[in-house]
Amino acid sequence: MLLERFTVPPAEQVRVSAAALHRTTAAIFEKLGVPAEDAALAADVLVTADLRGVESHGVSNMLRVYVQQYRDGTLNPRPQWRLLREAPATATLDGDGGLGIILGPKAMRLAMAKARQVGVGVVTMVNSGHLGAIGYHAMLAAQEEMIGVCMSATRPSVVPTFAAEPRFGTNPLAIAAPARHEAPVLFDAATSAIAGNKVRLAARVGSLLLPGWVADKAGRPIMTESPPLERGQYFHLPLGSTRELGSHKGYGLALMVEILSALLAGALPGMLEPGYKHYFAAYDIAAFTDVERFKDTMDAMLRTLRTTPPAPGQTRVLYPGPWPNTKKKRGGAPTAFPCTVK
Amino acid sequence: MLLERFTVPPAEQVRVSAAALHRTTAAIFEKLGVPAEDAALAADVLVTADLRGVESHGVSNMLRVYVQQYRDGTLNPRPQWRLLREAPATATLDGDGGLGIILGPKAMRLAMAKARQVGVGVVTMVNSGHLGAIGYHAMLAAQEEMIGVCMSATRPSVVPTFAAEPRFGTNPLAIAAPARHEAPVLFDAATSAIAGNKVRLAARVGSLLLPGWVADKAGRPIMTESPPLERGQYFHLPLGSTRELGSHKGYGLALMVEILSALLAGALPGMLEPGYKHYFAAYDIAAFTDVERFKDTMDAMLRTLRTTPPAPGQTRVLYPGPWPNTKKKRGGAPTAFPCTVK
Numbered sequence: 001m002l003l004e005r006f007t008v009p010p011a012e013q014v015r016v017s018a019a020a021l022h023r024t025t026a027a028i029f030e031k032l033g034v035p036a037e038d039a040a041l042a043a044d045v046l047v048t049a050d051l052r053g054v055e056s057h058g059v060s061n062m063l064r065v066y067v068q069q070y071r072d073g074t075l076n077p078r079p080q081w082r083l084l085r086e087a088p089a090t091a092t093l094d095g096d097g098g099l100g101i102i103l104g105p106k107a108m109r110l111a112m113a114k115a116r117q118v119g120v121g122v123v124t125m126v127n128s129g130h131l132g133a134i135g136y137h138a139m140l141a142a143q144e145e146m147i148g149v150c151m152s153a154t155r156p157s158v159v160p161t162f163a164a165e166p167r168f169g170t171n172p173l174a175i176a177a178p179a180r181h182e183a184p185v186l187f188d189a190a191t192s193a194i195a196g197n198k199v200r201l202a203a204r205v206g207s208l209l210l211p212g213w214v215a216d217k218a219g220r221p222i223m224t225e226s227p228p229l230e231r232g233q234y235f236h237l238p239l240g241s242t243r244e245l246g247s248h249k250g251y252g253l254a255l256m257v258e259i260l261s262a263l264l265a266g267a268l269p270g271m272l273e274p275g276y277k278h279y280f281a282a283y284d285i286a287a288f289t290d291v292e293r294f295k296d297t298m299d300a301m302l303r304t305l306r307t308t309p310p311a312p313g314q315t316r317v318l319y320p321g322p323w324p325n326t327k328k329k330r331g332g333a334p335t336a337f338p339c340t341v342k
Numbered sequence: 343m344l345l346e347r348f349t350v351p352p353a354e355q356v357r358v359s360a361a362a363l364h365r366t367t368a369a370i371f372e373k374l375g376v377p378a379e380d381a382a383l384a385a386d387v388l389v390t391a392d393l394r395g396v397e398s399h400g401v402s403n404m405l406r407v408y409v410q411q412y413r414d415g416t417l418n419p420r421p422q423w424r425l426l427r428e429a430p431a432t433a434t435l436d437g438d439g440g441l442g443i444i445l446g447p448k449a450m451r452l453a454m455a456k457a458r459q460v461g462v463g464v465v466t467m468v469n470s471g472h473l474g475a476i477g478y479h480a481m482l483a484a485q486e487e488m489i490g491v492c493m494s495a496t497r498p499s500v501v502p503t504f505a506a507e508p509r510f511g512t513n514p515l516a517i518a519a520p521a522r523h524e525a526p527v528l529f530d531a532a533t534s535a536i537a538g539n540k541v542r543l544a545a546r547v548g549s550l551l552l553p554g555w556v557a558d559k560a561g562r563p564i565m566t567e568s569p570p571l572e573r574g575q576y577f578h579l580p581l582g583s584t585r586e587l588g589s590h591k592g593y594g595l596a597l598m599v600e601i602l603s604a605l606l607a608g609a610l611p612g613m614l615e616p617g618y619k620h621y622f623a624a625y626d627i628a629a630f631t632d633v634e635r636f637k638d639t640m641d642a643m644l645r646t647l648r649t650t651p652p653a654p655g656q657t658r659v660l661y662p663g664p665w666p667n668t669k670k671k672r673g674g675a676p677t678a679f680p681c682t683v684k
Contacts, residue, residue: 003586087461087629089431119429120464124630147601160647162656167647175598177605185601187594193587210586219653239581239588244345244552245535246581252529252662253595256517258643259489259527263519266631269643287429288466289608301600301611305502305509311561314504320594 005207033077057133095128119287124265135188142176164219171257179298183322212241347549375419399475437470461629466607477530506561513599525664554583
């Protein structure tokens with residue numbers, strides 16, 4: 001659930017049907033030279049983000065960026081990925097300049113195929129574009145009785161603890177796991193205090209930034225409520241905000257994502273070379289334990305979480321998820337689902 | 343580096359040689375019926391924690407707990423672990439009631455053997471005791487040109503965002519990766535705002551707790567500096583402390599650790615059944631990329647991090663690590679290494 005300060009005021013909202021948005025988005029990708037099947041996949045990734053209420057990674061916020069990158073030649077509309085190295089449980093891929101939101105689902109399916117063979121599959125990828133809302137890729141595994149994990153090392157904007165210059169991207173991490181009757185778990189979060197474009201989003205809707213969200217240009221955490229700074233006038237803080245609150249943990253998590261996504265793919269980290277690097281892992285639950293037991297246990301845990309007594313002033317406890325297809329859609333219009341805590 | 347408020351005042355410090363501490367500790371384990379080789383391993387895990395400055399998980403803080411658990415029959419001094427399920431890349435183990443700090447290194451070595459065969463190895467474990475400073479196990483992989491990851495689902499003490507009752511343990515997560523000339527990376531952190539026994543440690547050394555570290559018994563984050571509360575009068579907060587600062591991310595990370603450690607081992611989560619559950623993963627770097635290139639890139643990244651200009655008022659940027667054996671020991675006495683940011 002987005003904090004209220006990030007929601008677009010009702011008067012400015014433009015509501016369209018998900019199906020129409022999907023058609024239009026796919027047509028735009030095709031126009032840019034993307035094959036029809038890939039264009040439909042890209043549209044699905046973007047519209048799903050909107051349907052989950054993650055508008056920062058949906059059509060309105062990301063499509064224009066991708067269009068620009070296809071136009072200026074940054075992205076290759078017809079990539080042929082290349083296998084750089086492979087083992088029964090692993091693969092390292094060169095994405096041939098393709099867009100991450102199209103290559104991501106394919107890389108996760110490769111990880112899943114490996115997991116089906118040997119229990120776990122891990123795929124890393126260099127030389128591809130933005131991965132979108134990475135929970136989409138993790139969720140593909142959860143739809144086939146696996147646990148999916150996805151990470152992405154992105155452009156440096158986050159200052160390590162005590163540092164005056166950014167060294168890591170917002171480096172998100174996602175995990176998805178299936179349940180039986182409960183909505184599946186889908187956790188997808190930046191390892192920074194707030195996601196990359198929340199500052200611009202706050203500026204757009206006229207909100208203040210809360211203490212601990214960003215640092216000034218010298219790397220000092222800003223610990224008072226303050227107006228959004230202009231681009232280039234601030235850096236992001238790691239999750240934990242300050243050393244005292246635990247920013248060294250957010251910093252360590254960003255470092256973990258960088259090692260598993262960039263270095264394990266044989267690439268340089270974002271602080272030394274531009275470009276996105278990605279990590280996909282699938283765990284075949286049946287290789288570890290009984291799948292039916294796993295799903296029942298997930299249900300029991302998730303039910304326990306959402307029926308936990310709330311603290312004073314709170315209405316209820318949420319858990320991260322769910323997925324549009326697992327709940328009845330409200331008339332097909334883009335809407336935030338109640339359990340999304342991103 | 344521990345925050346100053348957690349360090350034992352110099353007048354109260356008792357300094358002993360690491361070798362003597364190791365001998366005494368191993369002898370105590372043997373006295374409890376633990377085989378000599380396992381006793382030496384347990385002593386190594388505990389003394390290494392002290393040598394890294396992680397006193398919360400060293401001899402003085404943990405040994406008495408383990409002794410009590412062997413004495414009351416909670417722990418089995420001569421466990422025979424049982425393979426519950428296995429695939430080329432995976433294994434699920436029943437630890438037969440053995441102590442985690444002894445079974446942990448063995449489970450990680452099993453994961454490493456699998457990684458050597460198929461590229462990645464993942465082992466989960468139920469029915470065993472406390473895993474100690476889990477970075478120890480992750481580091482075993484880093485010592486053999488692999489990346490090691492370790493997690494542990496522990497006794498509930500952490501309130502999810504908005505909740506009035508604890509549902510997760512401090513559920514730590516560790517990753518270790520080798521470098522060439524730079525000290526290796528070892529990140530090892532609780533997914534809670536502060537580690538489990540920091541409150542008692544603060545009480546012991548007479549320090550106040552900082553805002554955002556714990557919640558009161560109703561689940562409300564305590565956002566003022568305040569004296570440590572008595573056991574049972576507070577709960578831990580997830581990393582991120584409050585919804586506004588990002589506690590939903592710390593909560594999501596704790597949930598991730600619970601799914602990968604407990605549920606993937608076929609066990610119930612800590613909120614429904616007591617007992618520790620563990621996760622061990624090893625990534626064979628050579629299966630993904632050139633090992634020499636990986637180490638050179640690690641060096642370049644780590645050098646860049648530690649030479650990053652510091653923010654005003656800070657002296658330098660640290661990265662998480664290193665390991666006692668990789669630096670010259672100061673006379674063999676227990677000492678905190680400067681780069682430890684835990």
